[in-house]
Amino acid sequence: MSVLDSFIAGLPKAELHVHHVGSASPRIVAELAARHPDSPVPTDPEALADFFTFRDFAHFIEVYLSVVDLIRDAEDVRLLTYEVARDMARQNIRYAELTVTPFSSTRRGIPDAAFVEAIEDARKAAETELGVALRWCFDIPGEAGLEAAEETARIACELKPEGLVSFGLGGPEIGVPRPQFKPYFDRAIAAGLHSVPHAGETTGPQTIWDALVDLRAERIGHGTSAPQDPDLLAHLAEHRIPLEVCPTSNLATRAVTDLEQHPIKEMVAAGVLVTVNSDDPPMFGTDLNREYGVAARLLELDAAGVAGLAKNAVEASFMDTAGKAALRAEIDAYTAAWRG
Ligand SMILES: [Zn+2]
Numbered sequence: 001m002s003v004l005d006s007f008i009a010g011l012p013k014a015e016l017h018v019h020h021v022g023s024a025s026p027r028i029v030a031e032l033a034a035r036h037p038d039s040p041v042p043t044d045p046e047a048l049a050d051f052f053t054f055r056d057f058a059h060f061i062e063v064y065l066s067v068v069d070l071i072r073d074a075e076d077v078r079l080l081t082y083e084v085a086r087d088m089a090r091q092n093i094r095y096a097e098l099t100v101t102p103f104s105s106t107r108r109g110i111p112d113a114a115f116v117e118a119i120e121d122a123r124k125a126a127e128t129e130l131g132v133a134l135r136w137c138f139d140i141p142g143e144a145g146l147e148a149a150e151e152t153a154r155i156a157c158e159l160k161p162e163g164l165v166s167f168g169l170g171g172p173e174i175g176v177p178r179p180q181f182k183p184y185f186d187r188a189i190a191a192g193l194h195s196v197p198h199a200g201e202t203t204g205p206q207t208i209w210d211a212l213v214d215l216r217a218e219r220i221g222h223g224t225s226a227p228q229d230p231d232l233l234a235h236l237a238e239h240r241i242p243l244e245v246c247p248t249s250n251l252a253t254r255a256v257t258d259l260e261q262h263p264i265k266e267m268v269a270a271g272v273l274v275t276v277n278s279d280d281p282p283m284f285g286t287d288l289n290r291e292y293g294v295a296a297r298l299l300e301l302d303a304a305g306v307a308g309l310a311k312n313a314v315e316a317s318f319m320d321t322a323g324k325a326a327l328r329a330e331i332d333a334y335t336a337a338w339r340g
Contacts, residue, residue: 013310
């Protein structure tokens, strides 16, 4: 491990773009599979490691769907959520806005109230026992269409759990225009939630404009194609609309052809508030520490620069002012002690 990697490993961090099911590590999947012995997912560590070795995007979807299939009752939801927080604690992630897709569980027969109770139980336990503050972004799985949008908006607005801070939109972008989801985002925003759709990951800058105009996005998930439109970059910089950049995910899904071509440098050079995130970390063979390492290399950052990235995530988060100040102070204290 390089000196910078060990600095990153100990650095207190916030993560803003990471998916609930997509965070299930082999260890967690083994625990879930043990609860459901009829599942085809292997439980022995070696076979599981092989199962998790990223091959291509189709394989990622296969792994993702087999993990979805292991989440069958509220106890599975609670276990997954709490164990994801444990993996975060190991990386010194102090705060995370976890993208949760309630529709995937409710359509499989888990009652909405039981689902919400399970994630909230896990959230409270993670905060007191692991020191990780979890918040939720409830997202619409775009491929499931307006039925999923309606269900997600209903759960968000009617059940509105304490940890819920934002409303999102994921899944494929091609063939799933953002503007059709406007009424659902309007309802979520009226209920006090922040708007955080994925946009411009696999499509051009127009999708990001649609997210800003129609869905009133306050942060953009990915925004990889933003540098193709200088006016858009200038708009994002001027209005302090952060981008949630996930470098390894972008490579895995072929949103970028190789990491050296990743547009993160242009985003930063244009003055956009850039945050670094892991998306679906174990499924892409990464974690947040590794993503910080990648960003540090691409942006040629030293320890102070990496601490700056961590502070960007604090600024771009939906933490309250006191929470932001506390995490910033923790980052500063860690950086000062490390220098000493
Ligand atoms: Zn994502």
